[in-house]
Amino acid sequence: MPRTRPRPSPLIPLLTGVLLAGTLAAAPATGAPAADPGDYTLAVDRTRNGPEIGERMYGVFYEDINRAADGGLYAELVQNRSFEYAPADNPSYTGLTAWTGTATGGATGTARVVDDEHRLNERNRNHLRLDLDGTGGAGARYGVTNTGYNSGIAVEEGEKYDFSVWARTGARRGTPLTVTLHDASGRALAAPLRRTVRGDDWTKYTGTLTARATGTEGRLTVAAGGAGTLRLDMVSLFPRDTYKGRANGLRKDLAEKIAALEPGFLRFPGGCLVNTGSHQAYEAPDWERRRSYQWKDTVGPVEERAVNANFWGYNQSYGLGYYEYFQFAEDIGAMPLPVVPALVTGCGENRATDDPGLLRRHVADTLDLIEFANGPATSTWGALRAEMGHPEPFGLTHLAVGNEENLPDAYYERLAAFREAVEAEHPEITVIANSGPDDTGAVFDRAWELARASGVEMVDEHYYNSPSWFLENNERYDSYDRHGPEVFLGEYASQDNRFRNSLAEAAFMTGLERNADIVKMAAYAPLLANTGYVQWSPDLIWFDNARSWGSTSYETQKLFMTNTGDRVVPSRASSTPVARGPITGAIGLSTWATSAAYDDVRVVSADGAELFADDFSGGADRWTEAAGRGSWAVEGGAYVQSDTAAEDTLVTAGDPDWRDYDLHVKATKREGREGFLIAFGVKDTGNHYWWNLGGWNNTRSAVEKSAGGGKQTMIEDGTVIETGRTYDIRIEVRGRQVTLYLDGREWGSFTDDAVAEPFRQVVARDEATGELIVKVVNAQEAPARTRIDLGPGAAVGPTARLTVLRGDPDAVNTADERPIGPEESVIDGVDTAFTHTFPPHSITFMRIAERTR
Known part of the structure; x- marks a missing residue:
């Protein structure tokens, strides 16, 4: 994305x-x-x-974003169950995040997370060490309480919840362990579970808790009596009633909502977390590094799987891994479509790994993945699949390499190695390429040029745009080359979750179906969002710890996905009469995670009359600032935004009825990640155009149009902005034609006349x-x-x-x-x-x- x-x-x-x-x-x-x-x-x-509409026309894209896995589709109710949270995941995390100490009956002790020679295994290194003082009466207990996700652990009266923990003790006679499920006030939600931990070897202890009441603020307490050292790891609580009743399974209501879409394919596991971070394999000394998502980390016994820092700022346990993804795809009748790293990062990182040995390993890992999915139970990786419970092949037919790479030449160079190896050993597998993160622009054009030249079968396109863009681009695929690669629209959405967005998406989808001969698959994205952990919206399905619901776009997608039909019947409709006036609006200045200084702002009408001039010698009283949008002040005769963390700091001036004018600005980047933004045609903070110079972490520049809070790109190139240099900017607006000049040279132009x-x-x-x-x-x-x-x-x-x-x-x-x-x-x-x-x-x-x- x-x-x-x-x-x-x-x-x-x-x-x-x-x-x-x-x-x-x-x-x-x-x-x-x-x-x-x-x-x-x-x-x-x-x-x-x-054209024929294939049974895979519409599907779903799953990425672990917005806590879509842990705390979401993965049904585990305990947060940080193996005590692996760390600042590498999120600066606020510790090994005891989501845990608090607890004591009853006068018991005392200490609880600390350790990584020592007593660890559960090399991949599950952290564990909880409880040093028990042996104080209090016979029933005294000292331990820890887990708060789960959102407001707590949700349980339903009469339902069963399966508990498990790995434990070892140094106490000669064993250590009594009491497990309780209660709400935030201490009210019991189930009868206690009691076990005795014996021996100083790791052993798994299990039991079942039956809820006596319904609640959404549950807590799980694991506490021990006596004296000595007790070690705990993989503290787990699962609802017995998972989707299809599977152990280590999926949250039922979320899985059922996905299944109700009747998706033709399931793309997983991402998304940005696939191709960001280190591409190295898991190595114990480097376990705190953020790695790209690598499938071998996610299979085998759950307690032996690695953890990883998620791209979206939290920890991912990999309890929901490749085996579970393949199983879920099979359960809902969807074609599995995994995405593997291409060794070229995306999502703002923009670097290529030049290590031939590392490339060879990733190519080999991809061949092993195909064997895991399709190989016989007698093969190395097919045997692991069979051991995990699925002797028969999963029937993998498509595989994507990479996600939204911004370096198309480097990407296609590495893609060639994957394609050569896969096509040599598995010609039945379709390898899917991609065209970067946007619907147009230099990266998109170059990626498609390379795709056609290299003869790939399918190209994955991604874009997130305003509702107006979707209404304007119904005919996008009418002119695509029918002799080139097919299109997989792997991610798209209109920027908000209102019904107006769904209407625009639906209008666009009629064009996808009309072009079903070239657009073979499409998926709205992202799929899931936990209301307590939102990094990105809009999203298809929303949930908290107890409830879930489909957005208006979910209802729209479901209507299309369950009523596709088999073949398009040609039709035509009359259009809506439209009268397009000129671009009108005031002007604005803004920054994004950057400090910048602006000076000598002038607006001159097409006939030469001066409409506005400000050199800030008398302050900035003519500009309207919005509360909470940066820190603006006049410094040294310039208008300066100094907060390098603030985003979208737009200030505005002028008349919203201005038309046919030239906007002149001098702009200087002082420090920060990006450049500066010069707005024109400003109606308000959600409806305007701006020239985004040095955007996207100062990797490119573009004119973006905002409508109703959503954006679309009108024109772009690779311009980057230098710190400390003053740029002379001019924007010429004539009717619906806009021409842009940087330091006296024409940078580009566009006409906004799409209907x-x-x-x-x-x-x-x-x-x-x-x-x-x-x-x-x-x-x-x-x-x-x-x-x-x-x-x-x-x-x-x-x-x-x-x-x-x-x-x-x-x-x-x-x-x-x-x-x-x-x-x-x-x-x-x-x-x-x-x-x-x-x-x-x-x-x-x-x-x-x-x-x-």
Whole structure:
């Protein structure tokens, strides 16, 4: 994922506004009269066949982001169960994060995390050492309590929870161990579990706790009596009722929501965590280093798997590993699609590993992965798969190498080694390449050039853009080369979790289906988000420790994924009349994790009249600053933003009605990660353009358009910004044409004239049911009164089944409210030609039965 810009949480209200034909209009007040219907036509040509829609058209992309694994899909309820948390994961972490000491009956002792010769194994090095003083009465206990994730451990009355721990003791007569499940107030949630630890060798102790009550703030306490040293590791509590009842399994409600999508494929395990960090193998002396995700770390007995620092700022236990991913894909009927590191980092790191031996090892590891998935139980890695419980092959057919590499030449050079080895030994496996982190630009163009030249079969595209971009780019794949690589749209989403975003995504998806001959697979991303640990939004499925719910985009994806059809039936629809005015707006200055100084700001109209001038000799009273957006002050006759940690520090000035003007600015980077941002066409902090010079950790520059809080790139190149150098910037705005000058030389230009068409459609045929599926998106506030013509000689039933998503474009599905969900109905009057009105802000799937004459 292109992670250089954090996205706002859908739980935080953003700017409202309704996307209407490429402009932003205010949403009508509740109870206001509906807009007059617009008239449309939709003609279906049943005599011709469009492209076949494959059963793998839509799938899911899983990455361990937003605590999607530990604390999420992986059903383990204990956080930091093996005491491996460390500052390498997060500066705030210690080995006792999520644990607190506890004592009853006057017991005393000490609890500390150690790594010594008594460790459980070389990969599970840390463990908890309890030194018990033997104080208190016979029932005195000293130990530790775990708080779980979010507000605590969620349990349900009557359900069983399986406890286990590895332990050893130096006490000659053994050490009594008491396990209790209780809430934050101390109220018991289950009867205590008692065991006696015997011997100074690591032994696994197990038991079952049955919940007496339902609660979401549970705590698990493991405490010991007597005197001496007790060592504990891998303290675990699992719900017995996991998905498919599997041990070391998955959280049932989350897995069921994913399964309900009926995904054609499951891409895993990432994402940015695949190709970031060290590419070295796990070595005990280097265990604290953050490594890229390597599949061999994640298989075998759970207590022997490595842990790793997650790219997103927490620890990942690898309890959910490659075996579990393959098993889950099989359980939900999805094609497994693993992603392996390419030895070229992405996600802002942007470096290539030049180590031939390391490259050879990763290529060999990839061949071993194929054997683990597909090899016979008598092979080395097939035997491990069989030992883990799956003697039969998993049937791997596709494998991706790398993720969002920003160095396309270095990436494709290393990709060649993977392809050569895989194609030599496993010609049945499709190796998927990628095109970087964006939908356009120099990296994207070069990556596709290399993909075509090298003859790869499929290219993985990723992009996260504004709703208007998705409405404007329905025809993106119409002109793709049908003789080149196929497209795997591995990650995409509109930037927010409101229904307006879902409408835009749905409109775009009609274009994906229309181009199903070139776009073979597509996945919304990311999949999961724990409300207590959000690094990225929007997300498809949200959850806390007890509940889960689908976003409005989940409902949209589910509607498309479960009603795909088998083949596109050609159709055409009329468009929405659009009147595009000029770019208008005020101006702005901003920074991102950077200190910069601005001076000599001038705005001059096209006829030469000066509209605005500020050399800051009299202060900065003409500029509007937003609270919490950096630290702005006039220093030495310049306007300076000094906070190098602050992001998006936009300050604005001028008239929002300005048009056809030149903006002049002198800008100097003082220190920090990036360059500076010069805004124009500013309506407000969520609706503007800005020239992002030295963005993305000072690796490139671009003009970005923000609409309703979401962004899209208009033009970009590889310009980087030098610290201490003053740049002369000029932005010329004429109508919808923008030309940009840097130090007197033209840097680039663009015309923002794309139309955000709100009315889109695609028609498919479902061969199993004998139905036409008419899919229509109406992403505007006006109803769409539509004349549907099925063509001469059409024989159809008199009724049609409708499934509709509709509602307020600002609606957000939450834990407590689901305003957007499917509405089912049946309509009459269906014929060769008939009229139907599609509601405002709606996605409609109309199933019409075809009859044989």
